[in-house]
Amino acid sequence: MKKFKLFYGLLLVALLAVFSSCKEKTKAELDPNIKGNYFSIKQFALDEWNTYSGESFVIIKSIRHDDKIDSSFTSSDTLYWAEIFKVFFETDISDRKFLGQYKFSQFDQEDGTHNLFYEALDDDLLTRKLLISIDNYTRKVKGIYIVTQKKSPFHEVLQKLYYNPLKEIQIQTDDKPLIGKKKFEVVTYDFMR
Numbered sequence: 001m002k003k004f005k006l007f008y009g010l011l012l013v014a015l016l017a018v019f020s021s022c023k024e025k026t027k028a029e030l031d032p033n034i035k036g037n038y039f040s041i042k043q044f045a046l047d048e049w050n051t052y053s054g055e056s057f058v059i060i061k062s063i064r065h066d067d068k069i070d071s072s073f074t075s076s077d078t079l080y081w082a083e084i085f086k087v088f089f090e091t092d093i094s095d096r097k098f099l100g101q102y103k104f105s106q107f108d109q110e111d112g113t114h115n116l117f118y119e120a121l122d123d124d125l126l127t128r129k130l131l132i133s134i135d136n137y138t139r140k141v142k143g144i145y146i147v148t149q150k151k152s153p154f155h156e157v158l159q160k161l162y163y164n165p166l167k168e169i170q171i172q173t174d175d176k177p178l179i180g181k182k183k184f185e186v187v188t189y190d191f192m193r
Helices: 002-021 041-052 081-089
Strands: 058-065 068-075 102-108 113-120 127-135 141-152 155-164 168-177 183-192
Touching: 041 081, 041 141, 081 155, 081 168
Parallel strands: none
Antiparallel strands: 058 068, 058 183, 102 113, 113 127, 127 141, 141 155, 155 168, 168 183
């Protein structure tokens, strides 16, 4: 009797190990014809950091909670960049697992910009929209706009992120719990160059 219990116990453990190690393959893993990756927020931030890290400039930080605004002066040397990078890095879709999970389009505008637009095909993806505007003549990024959404039956957090290189960073958060007070916050960093 003990041998049967031991056998069934080991069989159950083996089955659990097999099923827990299985994961759903992404479209990029299933289709070998899908090549490359999407735009990398992390790589872009690293490039910006390496280009401008030695430069010091004044930044006005404004925080708006609902109807109250608080502003302060800071500098690029003393600003807590990790806090900002963390929010933007979470939106990065450059990992190959995201290939095939975004609808990609591009278009030109009359203001001389070329736009790359990514829109999530699955409601469970954090990054819902990503728009990169590039100057047609200089080929430099003029702006990045990102919409994220974290959703559960009891809570929804919608964020809108904007970066205009060396001019403005804006992080807008709309926090909607099922029970309790909704919170709306806009944090803006204006670069004084």
